[in-house]
Amino acid sequence: MNTYKTADIARMFDIHVNTVRLYEKCRLIPQPERLSNGYRVFTDLHVEQFKLARAALQTEMLQNGLRKKAVDIIKTSAAGDYEKAAELTRHYIDQVEIEISNAEEAIQITHKLLSSMETEPNNKDFLLTRKDTAHYLHVTIDTLRNWELNGLFTVKRLKNGYRVYSADDLQRLKIIRSLRCANYSLSSILRMLNALSIDPGTNIREIINTPKQDDDIITACDKLLTSLQEAKENALFAAGQIEIMKRMAGTV
Structure with a gap:
């Protein structure tokens, strides 16, 4: 896999480096490894997880716990439990529908x-x-x-x-x-x-x-x-990201 620095990830997603660190702190991405000098090392798996997280959080749907469920999907995927994350995503899509x-x-x-x-x-x-x-x-x-x-x-x-x-x-x-x-x-x-x-x-x-x-x-x-339709489309994208990461992690 390719490796990236914190600044590379920030530049890739047009966010501040502190936002990258916040994603790590909130467990929205897998814990990155660190070099002996303390620098974080991100991989292609982190890149795909960032794509999932940003899509899932893109639409601010709060009713009936949808926002919390979106966060649960992200955290479950970040923890590497892709089967559970896929199941949570299916339930989320069902509720949005x-x-x-x-x-x-x-x-x-x-x-x-x-x-x-x-x-x-x-x-x-x-x-x-x-x-x-x-x-x-x-x-x-x-x-x-x-x-x-x-x-x-x-x-x-x-x-x-x-x-x-x-x-x-x-x-x-x-x-x-x-x-x-x-x-x-x-x-x-x-x-x-x-x-x-x-x-x-x-x-x-x-x-x-x-x-x-x-x-x-x-x-x-x-x-x-419009917001509900966007939430559904983002969830479908997240489902695709989960499948990508499952393959990358060698779990299928």
């Missing part, structure tokens, strides 16, 4: 709820308190308060100041709940709702997955469908 399915299903549910709001007559006499609404939707009062504070809906008030929720409010809240259960961010849901208020014919799937260019901070859940 479930997340993608949930995200797509939430969009379909949104379409159906919006359609029912357009076709079903509005019962103006139907009003629920915040407590009853939370119970009906199986969410907490704090969740409703959080959605309202983040501008996802505006609730009506009685003369005594008490909030009341209409049938249309419940449909809107069902949409929000469905999308939040699928891990869409509050900002992406608000972006979609605002777009629909301007143009009811807005492409929901496109708008909820496309952050505005002037957004200061964009998280993975602000472009959930």
Whole structure:
């Protein structure tokens, strides 16, 4: 195998030498051998492991433990247990595919709820308190308060100041709940709702997955469908890297 210095690895991946040392400290790569002068010696196996680690960490997916599972894959591979790493990667891909399915299903549910709001007559006499609404939707009062504070809906008030929720409010809240259960961010849901208020014919799937260019901070859940697909592609790449390293280590 070829051998490399710390600076060679840093240059190869366009990272700082301290980042290379951090990968070692965090056990994201195999422990490199050291020369008598203390210099680290990296091999082609380290190079392939770096490729795996950087791909697995590329997408910041936090929901349902996906980030931790990605780190577990990296550390297991770095420890040389390639069979276990391959198994963990398969489970990771399976979970990401479930997340993608949930995200797509939430969009379909949104379409159906919006359609029912357009076709079903509005019962103006139907009003629920915040407590009853939370119970009906199986969410907490704090969740409703959080959605309202983040501008996802505006609730009506009685003369005594008490909030009341209409049938249309419940449909809107069902949409929000469905999308939040699928891990869409509050900002992406608000972006979609605002777009629909301007143009009811807005492409929901496109708008909820496309952050505005002037957004200061964009998280993975602000472009959930794209991020999940990227996470799957990176995991498939990681699976390929594991097979490469298995062959290099002579375990197959």
